Structures are given as structure tokens and as C-alpha cells.
Amino acid sequence: NAGVTQTPKFQVLKTGQSMTLQCAQDMNHNSMYWYRQDPGMGLRLIYYSASEGTTDKGEVPNGYNVSRLNKREFSLRLESAAPSQTSVYFCASSEEGHTDTQYFGPGTRLTVL
Amino acid sequence: AQSVTQPDIHITVSEGASLELRCNYSYGATPYLFWYVQSPGQGLQLLLKYFSGDTLVQGIKGFEAEFKRSQSSFNLRKPSVHWSDAAEYFCAVGAWGGGADGLTFGKGTHLIIQP
Numbered sequence: 543n544a545g546v547t548q549t550p551k552f553q554v555l556k557t558g559q560s561m562t563l564q565c566a567q568d569m570n571h572n573s574m575y576w577y578r579q580d581p582g583m584g585l586r587l588i589y590y591s592a593s594e595g596t597t598d599k600g601e602v603p604n605g606y607n608v609s610r611l612n613k614r615e616f617s618l619r620l621e622s623a624a625p626s627q628t629s630v631y632f633c634a635s636s637e638e639g640h641t642d643t644q645y646f647g648p649g650t651r652l653t654v655l
Numbered sequence: 656a657q658s659v660t661q662p663d664i665h666i667t668v669s670e671g672a673s674l675e676l677r678c679n680y681s682y683g684a685t686p687y688l689f690w691y692v693q694s695p696g697q698g699l700q701l702l703l704k705y706f707s708g709d710t711l712v713q714g715i716k717g718f719e720a721e722f723k724r725s726q727s728s729f730n731l732r733k734p735s736v737h738w739s740d741a742a743e744y745f746c747a748v749g750a751w752g753g754g755a756d757g758l759t760f761g762k763g764t765h766l767i768i769q770p
Contacts, residue, residue, distance in 0.1 A: 546698070575758075582664075582762060583762060584745060584760040584761055584762040584763050585699075585745065585760040586760075587758065632698055632699070634699075641687040641706070641749040643689070643701050643704060644699075644701075644758065645701075646691075646698035646699040646700070647698050648697060648698045649696075649697075649698055
């Protein structure tokens with residue numbers, strides 16, 4: 543039981559490049575989330591998926607897209623990376639919605655030059 | 656929309672001393688409250704949560720928190736800290752209804768343990 547896994551762990555991009563961050567959970571959770579963490583800002587919700595087949599915007603969705611590929615996987619895509627997207631990205635899952643305990647992956651540290 | 660304030664950015668405590676980390680929230684209804692801990696280079700781990708019932712909540716690693724509705728607070732406490740408690744601590748509030756008002760985190764308190 544690996545919990546929530548994220549790939550890659552580190553990534554460096556040039557401005558304008560695209561990439562996809564992958565997230566998978568093996569806890570049979572319905573809800574999944576993408577957050578970004580910046581120094582002094584705490585965690586901010588980018589997108590979430592309440593259940594398979596649904597996605598909704600969070601607090602800071604601009605510049606990102608998501609895909610809930612199946613119940614296990616939830617990917618985050620940066621179509622044209624910008625330096626402002628330099629951050630640590632965390633994926634999380636919960637059994638059912640925001641009021642349930644969220645389980646976090648180890649994070650992806652992204653630098654955009 | 657809900658909000659969370661953690662007034663202390665950094666706190667330094669001697670090993671063996673007691674600890675209290677402050678958290679104030681703003682939310683119109685009964686909140687769902689959480690404390691998470693993040694060790695350096697790691698993801699977040701749940702320490703404890705409050706949904707309803709007893710306002711004093713016990714968590715893992717010897718932590719507890721008390722929900723005080725009149726003060727809109729959910730402070731985290733530990734009677735005697737260990738060097739391994741050095742980490743970043745986040746208070747969060749959750750709400751039904753989803754959307755951008757889902758789970759809101761405070762900006763965190765960085766705990767430093769002095770030997």
C-alpha cells in the first residue's frame with residue numbers, strides 16, 4: 543500500500559515548455575486534489591476532483607489543466623510554464639470530499655527558468 | 656469563504672518544554688478543523704481533526720487540540736516536545752460544498768526545537 547505517489551520528484555523547465563505531473567493513489571479514494579506550496583503562503587488549492595469524471599477549479603487554477611484519468615489517477619498539466627509557477631506541488635486524496643482526512647503525496651519540486 | 660490565521664510564523668521551544676500553536680479560523684457554520692504536520696522535504700501528515708462532539712481532540716505523537724467556538728480558535732498543544740517535533744505545522748478548515756472554499760490552509764508555523 544503505497545498511498546499517494548507523485549512523479550517526478552524534481553523538474554526544471556524553461557519558460558514556455560509544457561509538462562504533466564502525475565499522481566496516483568491506491569486507497570480507493572473518490573476525491574483527489576492538487577495544491578501548490580509557496581514560501582509563506584501555505585498550501586493553495588489548484589484543482590480538485592470530487593469523484594471520477596468530475597473536476598473543479600480551486601483557488602489558483604490559472605495556467606493549469608487537470609485530468610481525472612480514472613479513480614486512481616489525477617494529473618496536472620502546465621501547458622506553457624511561467625516562472626510564477628515555480629513551486630512545490632502536492633497531490634492529495636480523500637475518501638469523500640473536503641471534510642475527510644486528506645492524504646498527501648511527497649510532492650514535486652518544479653523550477654521554471 | 657472561510658479563512659485560517661496562524662499568527663506565529665516561527666516558534667522556538669526548548670526540548671521537554673510545553674508547546675502551544677495558535678490557529679484562528681473564520682467560517683459561517685460549524686467548521687471541520689485539521690492540524691497537519693510537514694517534516695522537511697516531505698508531504699503533509701494529519702495530526703488530528705475536529706468534526707463535532709468533544710471539543711478536546713487527541714491526535715498522534717502526543718498532540719491535542721481544543722476547539723473554542725467563542726474564540727474561533729483551534730490551538731494545538733503538546734505537554735513536552737521532542738527534537739523530532741521540529742517541523743512546519745498547518746491548521747486547516749474544511750467546508751461542505753466544494754469549490755474554491757473546500758479546504759483552506761493557514762500559512763503555517765515553523766517549529767524550532769532547542770536542545
